Amino acid sequence: MxxxxxxxxxxxxxxxxxxxxxxxxxxxxxxxxxxxxxxxxxxxxxxxxxxxxxxxxxxxxxxxxxxxxxxxxxxxxxxxxxxxxxxxxxxxxxxxxxxxxxxxxxxxxxxxxxxxxxxxxxxxxxxxxxxxxxxxxxxxxxxxxxxxxGNALMLMVQDNLRVGLLTDHIPVNEVAKHLTEALIIQKIETVKKALIQDFSINKPKIAVLGLNPHAGDGGVIGKEDEEIIKPTIKKIFDKGTLVFGPFAADGFFGNNQYEKYDAVIAAYHDQGLIPFKTLSFGKGVNYTAGLxxxxxxxxxxxxxxxxxxxxxxxxxxxxxxxxxxxxxxxxxxxxxxxxxxxxxxxxxxxxxxx
Structure with a gap:
């Protein structure tokens, strides 16, 4: 009750x-x-x-x-x-x-x-x-x-805008080596569970941003998106979770793509928090999901x-x-x-x- x-x-x-x-x-x-x-x-x-x-x-x-x-x-x-x-x-x-x-x-x-x-x-x-x-x-x-x-995950929230992070307070030059299949699966599952039990969204849609510019451009600008993030997302999607990406981060918020999803997961801290704080107009909230x-x-x-x-x-x-x-x-x-x-x-x- x-x-x-x-x-x-x-x-x-x-x-x-x-x-x-x-x-x-x-x-x-x-x-x-x-x-x-x-x-x-x-x-x-x-x-x-x-x-x-x-x-x-x-x-x-x-x-x-x-x-x-x-x-x-x-x-x-x-x-x-x-x-x-x-x-x-x-x-x-x-x-x-x-x-x-x-x-x-x-x-x-x-x-x-x-x-x-x-x-x-x-x-x-x-x-x-x-x-x-x-x-x-x-x-x-x-x-x-x-x-x-549980497994703590920083989820920034303002109305229907929700931005989570694959990695949070680590140096930018260490982000790539932290991106593993196990980590990506854990973070996506944590966000999914939070959307269902904490935000009452029965069939959540989740977007994942790429690590490199243009999500790696097919491997031309870094291999992580093509070799780690993309196949992991496919594996999770094939098991029934509505997760999509990796998307090129530079245009994702500017053209309002984020509005199509219940949550967005960024690869690293500033990639997610800069657009979030720009859009939230001082009313954003940091929620520790997954606990x-x-x-x-x-x-x-x-x-x-x-x-x-x-x-x-x-x-x-x-x-x-x-x-x-x-x-x-x-x-x-x-x-x-x-x-x-x-x-x-x-x-x-x-x-x-x-």
Whole structure:
């Protein structure tokens, strides 16, 4: 059964407090209508967030709690993950602030694993100041991939535009050697499953972009498209998945080909994210597909250059909350359909006919 709206608990890791994360989080929930859709729990410190709230002249009430069993539905809850004070300097890279960002994120992830929150929305971190002996991950996604069941895949979402990646945070000169048949199959299957269970698309159509210019021009400009990507796509297609490509990346978005597909998988980070961010107009969301739990985040970083200046656009963070709630509802419906008597009988008949 889908919970009543305010009973859906949205955990929020606060990110880098010297960036714009706290600003966009608090501005999102300044609108009281958001509390009719869910109950937020911000993993941080209520005194610090109260100070930041005053800085931006916001009026919402923050409810400080020390344990997750103290959550008040329909209120903005702040779980005190730490109690020591922090000197905030908006726009400054600070290791102490980075440590608190990871404390928030690790605590929120633990709560997500234990089912104490329903979804997780992460505010931006600084990938440099979070590194320590206890946390040696490039970012959120790699840690979540370790802690949660499944295979994490970055899926950028804005309405019906969905862009996934075969490879993400690796140097461009290493992309080609990472493209294997096994990797391509895994990523396509992950995207397909996400489209079905998380976006309620029964027969998804997926496009895959080529690695090289003009998708290799038949092997003239690089062999990877012709020798690895193309035959792998055919193998997957022959098994019933509607996957097509590889397409030349340069014209794929410019001539609106992407509109014919439910998702597009790019070969590497910038090949997918540059056109996505150009088309999403600041409302894009980063969704970590392929995991047992739901995590979303805005599609921007800490934005130190405007931090503390009351200039941050909170639309991407608000969209991240909306998407997390939508996917939560889609997964509940998917599970209900999967265990319906008709589905159980169909699976049994299919098994008997083998």
């Amino acid at each position: 889908i919970k009543n709206a305010e009973n859906i608990i949205v955990g929020i890791s606060i990110g880098d407090l010297n960036g714009i994360g706290s600003e966009v989080v608090l501005k999102t929930f300044e609108d009281p209508r958001m509390l009719e859709l869910c109950t937020p729990v911000i993993f941080a410190n209520v005194k610090i967030l109260s100070f930041i709230k005053k800085t931006f002249e916001l009026t919402s009430i923050l409810h400080g709690i020390d344990r997750l069993d103290q959550i008040v539905l329909g209120k903005i809850n702040v779980l005190n993950v730490w109690r020591d004070g922090i000197d905030l300097n908006f726009g400054v890279n600070d290791e102490t602030v980075g440590k608190q960002a990871i404390k928030s994120f690790v605590a929120a992830t633990k709560a997500l694993k234990e089912g104490l929150i329903d979804v997780l929305v992460t505010a931006p971190i600084n990938k440099y100041n979070i590194q320590s002996e206890d946390f040696k991950f490039p970012g959120h996604t790699d840690y979540l991939d370790q802690e949660l069941e 047992s739990k739901i995590r979303t985040s805005p599609d921007h970083g800490t934005a130190y250059e405007i931090a503390g200046k009351n200039k941050a656009d909170f639309n991407s963070f608000k969209e991240a909350v909306y998407l997390a709630l939508d996917i939560y509802s889609s997964r509940v419906r998917y599970k209900e359909i999967s265990v319906s008597p008709m589905k159980i009988r169909e699976k049994q008949e299919e098994k008997n006919n083998r």
